[in-house]
Amino acid sequence: MFKSWRRKWIRYNRIYIIPTWGGLMFLGAIGVLILTAATYNNNLIYLLAFFMFAVFIVSMIQTHYNLKGVRVRFRSSDETFEEAELAIWCEITQSRSRYKTQLQLRADSEKFVSLESPKHALSPEETTKLVKVPVRAPKMGLHELPDFILETSYPLGLFRAWKVFRFEGKIVVYPKPQYSRLLTAKGDLSGREALALRTSPDGDFGELKDYLMGESYRQIAWKHYARTGELFTKVHWGQDHKHYEIPWIGEKPDLETNLRLMSSWIQIALGENATFEMHTPDFTIESGSGLDQARRCWRALAEIKSRVAA
């Protein structure tokens, strides 16, 4: 209920301002001063109280004005595993050339834990700034972008002014790999010899290994032998290549555990530079390798979680 109320009443890009805890204490002190001044009919204490009151009011104006005209634009967000830190990239910009200091941008969502972020400043010379909003995502899935709160307590910390920005978009949080069971590789896709002849993507071999009796003379690194007199065998990219077929292991007994297991298999395949394909209840991700393939798979897992949760 509170969430819907807040959603309804807290408007986009509107400035809200309330006294901080310190501001309330300050106000309390002003109250004490006025009562004392009235009790002792002491005009100097009245003056002190009114000075504090004026400072309170002027600082409210300055806090409000420090946020006026400042906007936030969503740029991008990283993808990460659950419980890991995630960076959301936003742009703070102002329409007029002013000094705006001690601006703090944070994410506000039940799905994310907002982490401490530094304070930013804008100036007439730098009216736009790309800032990182660090959060931690405790749960896997595809999540709506959090509300972004741009806030400031400048200049005296007696007031906190904030603006809420909402953007359309999703943040992908992968299942965290959980190595409870290993997946067996399906073996080489082609014969060992053929692989040995394959060149690396750059047209060169990857590394050298000690020559073993019986290995092909063709694979000996003769240039290296000419330089050093030591015999090494050239190891080409993909020489020890494996292929994994990651199966869909179902929702039982626990979907999240299963997704984490599948996530760990993706990570193992990625670590071994293997090719891998993945089956989901709805589709199959074709064989591929590398980080892009791994991300496709992890994203698919995150989507499954979101779809099931929905």
Next chain:
Amino acid sequence: MNAKLKSLNIPLILLLVFNLLPSMALRPVWFVAMAGVFLGYRMWLDWGNRRMPPRWVLLLAQVVIAFAVWEHYQSLFGDEAAGTWLALLACLKLYELRRDRDYLMLVILCFLVLMSGLLLDQSLLMGIHLLLACLANVGFLYALQEGFWKWSNWKKNLRRPLGIFFRSVPLIALVFVLFPRFSTGFGSSSNVKAKTGINDRLHPQSVSSLSPSDELVFRATFFSGIIPARQTLYWRGAVLDKGNGLVWERADKSVSRAPVRTESTDEAIEIYLEPGWDRFLFTLENTEAIALPDEPIRKPLLMRNGFIFEWAHPLQTRQRYFLRVGDVRPTETEDLYPYLEVAEPSPELAEFLTPFKAMREDEAVRALMHVFQDGGFQYSLEPPRVETMEDFLFRTKIGFCEHFAATLATLLRHLKIPSRVVVGFQGGTPSLLENYITVRAYDAHAWVEYYDRDVKRWRRLDPTAQVAPIRISSGGQIFANEALPAWMPNFLTRIYRKHQTIVDEVEAAWISFLLRFDLARQKELLARFGMDEVLFRALPVFLLLAILLVLAFLYFLEAQRREPLPAEEKLYRLFLRTLKKRRITKTPNEGPMSLMARIEKTDPRLAAACRPILIDLVNSRYGRLKLSSADLKRLKWQLRSLRKIA
């Protein structure tokens, strides 16, 4: 603790010390010692990065503070006790700085410590300290918000609170004028220690003890613009009716409610009385009536025999009242018998009185005054100690006004002339600029009043005027000079006195501003703007509206505020203005270099002078060149020399 916040520790300690400065002067010595230990130890801990004392030590310190305050004041409440307690607790709070919230709390405590000091003193010096301390506190709040302190940022740290102060001034003035003055009903019965000297008992040295002090007692403004001669100003305080010899006191304790007027239209004298001078309202001899400004709760005013006015309790705060004076002294209808009571005279005294007994009353009075004038008496601030009146009258003959007054009153009673001793102040220092006088402690005086049966009125007799006429004509100040340190050269004494007069003037203006603004003044002022009694009741509404108005105005100002231009931009604009004077105006579509190209075509000599300036400015604005202050000076000089090119 945050390492950055730690940089705020020493500035915060110094800030607290600055806020405590008036308390150090106004509170007891043990307070100064205790605060010094707390502050010094905390600074030592911070300096050496040492560990804070455990919590139980702090608890113990709190108990010790409470005990010390209780022991001294017999209370933990009341303005002095609570102020002392609060100031020491603020010192202890320095040992609990963990989060930024603790720092903020301590700054708020600093404001309360300032307030407690203002309960003890409201002088001009205190006002100046208040202003500086407020600026320092606000400056610290800025630094706290930044989270660190850098001594090299002192200009910034000074500029920011000044900025907020100047923005605050209109609001402070407005709220000060419009805030409805009200009373909480407390605080009127607080106990302020009366200063010695002016009370219901007179004995040798009770008045003379005041003479070295230049403490302000009251200021009296004469609305007529004419300040009477100093020797005619006798400000009556206590009237003492029972006495014998050199010790006099008040026997008649009866008091009645004094008739008090509220309007002050036909009053002649306005008096601002400082607190601490017991309950007396000092009045001139020919005072006919007394008027008090209309206050929310008027302090009960009492009248007692001798036409003396007093408060029910000693004054807690500075008080304003008015006197209406007539040409002659009002008659007093009272029983004269108590003013004739006197013990049997000693044989020595009886013999002395014999010739006076044969005279008429008026002759006897004159003859006694001649005794003081011609009898070899001397006036001294430090008279020799005497046991009896006879010792003084027949042997030492050196005394202060209380000796002379007490002796004369006793002698008059022996001659069956009703008499009494009056203690108060005589004279006052006139202002150089305005129509007021300042009466200070060294103006304390004692004199005699005797009942003239012929005119049925009390008359004043001042034996001191016979012994030391200069005391009456020049005031107590002339003798107070003697109280300055003996080593002080005369020219320094003169400077001190001259300086004191100037300070007096400024302080009088300060008090006049500060104190005259009570409920009555507020009504008077607002009535000038057409606010009658009915509208006055709606003052909170007006105040709220005014605050909103000022708020809107301040917000408008904030929006209009222009950010300072970068130095190179300022110089470029100056460059363009210089060219404009030579009738070369930059067109809107022209950049600096295309402007340069145009100048080269029209005036190659000017172009040669302009080129190095423009190249530096362009490189600084668009390139990576950073102009140092020396570069800026050089560019300014080059720009100036552009004007000289024919």
